[in-house]
Amino acid sequence: MTNAAFATPTSTHVEPIPVAAILPWAVFAGLMLLLTVYFVGAEEGATSLIGGSFVHEFVHDGRHLLGFPCH
Secondary structure (H helix, E strand, O other): OOOHHHOOOOOOOOOOOOHHHHHHHHHHHHHHHHHHHHHHHOOOHHHOOOOOOHHHHHOHHHHHHHOOOOO
């Protein structure tokens, strides 16, 4: 009696993912990374896009953890 759940596959060929399928996601991830670095590192004072200190206080500990000076 054979157990189908533990049968080994007959083919182990893996198809590569085309670059055209990865590129939009890589661009999106890069833009999100840049946006995150901006808000953590530069959203303060003269370069602030959002008024007030809400964003600064929200990412304050992250700024210190990543080595950005803020005061």
